Amino acid sequence: MDDLPHPESASAPPPKSRTSPAKRPRAGIVAQPPDDETVALAAALSPNIRLGTSSWGYPGWQGLVWVGRHGESNLSRQALSVYAQHPLFRAVxxxxxxxxxxxxxxxxxxxxxxxxxxxxxxxxxxxxxxxxxxxxxxxxxxxxxxxxxxxxxxxxxxxxxxxxxxxxxxxxxxxxxxxxxxxxxxxxxxxxxxxxxxxxxxxxxxxxxxAVVAVEVRDPEWLTPDFVAILKQHGARYCLGLHPKLPPIDHQLPLLRAMWPGPLVCRWNLHRLHGPFGYEDAQKRYGEYDTLMDPDPDTRAVLAKVIHATAQAGHAAYVTVSNHAEGSAPRSVKALAQALVDEAQAAAAAAPSQEA
Structure with missing residues (x-):
């Protein structure tokens, strides 16, 4: 992408399939069998890319992550092993x-x-x-x-x-x-x-x-050259925070460029339409967290470019998404995975013309 370096792709074996037969923990929670599209997306992603959600104990994720309805308390205690069977979830x-x-x-x-x-x-x-x-x-x-x-x-x-x-x-x-x-x-x-x-x-x-140490902020006053210098001096990473308290993702790209190269840490926390204090509004609007009520394809597309560049350079990308980003974190992760596949295909198609 224009906003980040374009290192040559490091050859890496395709990731092994992470699908497995549904297992039944003692809580009786069973993994939702993934559809073919989800399995294909997971297989197409670089092993350097680790997508996941912010926590996992949400009853509204029935049919997305597990079969049937379960209480929030039961899910928070028992559902992590089921969550980790999802082909796209390599982090949380x-x-x-x-x-x-x-x-x-x-x-x-x-x-x-x-x-x-x-x-x-x-x-x-x-x-x-x-x-x-x-x-x-x-x-x-x-x-x-x-x-x-x-x-x-x-x-x-x-x-x-x-x-x-x-x-x-x-x-x-x-x-x-x-x-x-x-x-x-x-x-x-x-x-x-x-x-x-x-x-x-x-x-x-x-x-x-x-493992990497990362620093996420909520005040844009932190985002200065001195802040970048301190992180680099100590080998820490800037956690790309997608939150209305901070500038939009494209305005944070100069800071990421200054930190290049290295792993990416990103937490997509809250859709900008809710404003800097909008968590309660998001909770009320998104309800069960089972639907992408406020898709944000522009943010998703830029984020996909950043993740793709990081993975192609041979670095890990740790990216977790909240339900409050678009309405349903599992659906956001799948949409982001599709954006990553699209970005990889576009980069591969453009490579010959760039060499010419």
Whole structure:
């Protein structure tokens, strides 16, 4: 694509089929047999591409991911192994750890439910990523003295993830919540905090070779050359956040170019039509999360170009999609997979004319 480098395609064997006969966990949840189109899309994707959803326990996904109706609580506890049988799902985002830290044994239970080639995107707890201590309604009550504390980040996030998930850890994401105005006015100090945090983190390679640290933000004030320099210095990645609080994806491409080359981490969180504070509106509108109510083909097409360029360069692409992106995360993932296949075909067709 014009907005990213075009390295030569690295030859790679086609991915093995990830389909298998439906298995019945003790909860009685059975995988929805994939249709031929889904199987073909999965087989056509580069093994470097890991698509998935934000969490998995949604009753409305019946007929998309599993057979029949199941309660949300039952699904959240028991359905991960069924989710991981879906041919297109080679990753998932564990979001609950943002609200309450998870233990190594909890992460280990997740790891035991998925195949060896599956990878997790994991959000760091808000204990270290939110500058404010918040009430249950989300309002900031007081300054969080533990914000970006390196010791707590390692103790409460990095170590439990590595101990529990091991080689199945993918993207370890520090999602930095919106800063209060007095901190936005002092961004050099916040960049110093981030620099200290990233510099203190241990290397992930020996314990989880595919794992990367990524930083996602909610304030565009972070998106500066100094921010990029800090990430590059410490080998961290920018998490491409598709959220109305940030510029649209095409406006974030210069930052991705500045970070090139390397793995891609992306979280498609919320459709722009809902605005920066639109989660409640999205929840009400999308209901069961079984329909693409607000398709966003423009975002999907640009994202497909970025993913394709990353995979062609031989780097991993960890991309997870929320129900709030278009209305139904499983359907969004399938549509994105189709966009990726289309992009690959278009690139292959254009290659001879470029050489000429």
């Amino acid at each position: 985002s564990i979001d609950r750890g943002f609200y309450q830290r998870l233990t190594a044994s909890q992460y280990e239970r997740y790891a035991q439910q998925v195949p060896a080639d599956f990878r997790f995107t994991i959000k760091a707890p808000s204990l270290v990523t939110d500058a404010l201590v918040r009430s249950e309604d989300g309002r900031g009550r007081q300054t969080n003295e533990a914000f970006l504390d390196p010791r707590l980040a390692i103790q409460e996030f990095i170590e439990p993830v590595l101990q529990g998930l091991g080689e199945k850890a993918g993207a370890l994401v520090f999602q930095l919540s919106p800063l209060p105005l007095q901190m936005l006015d002092r961004m050099p100090a916040q960049l110093d905090r981030l620099h200290a945090l990233l510099g203190a983190l241990p290397s992930l390679r020996e314990r989880s070779p595919d």
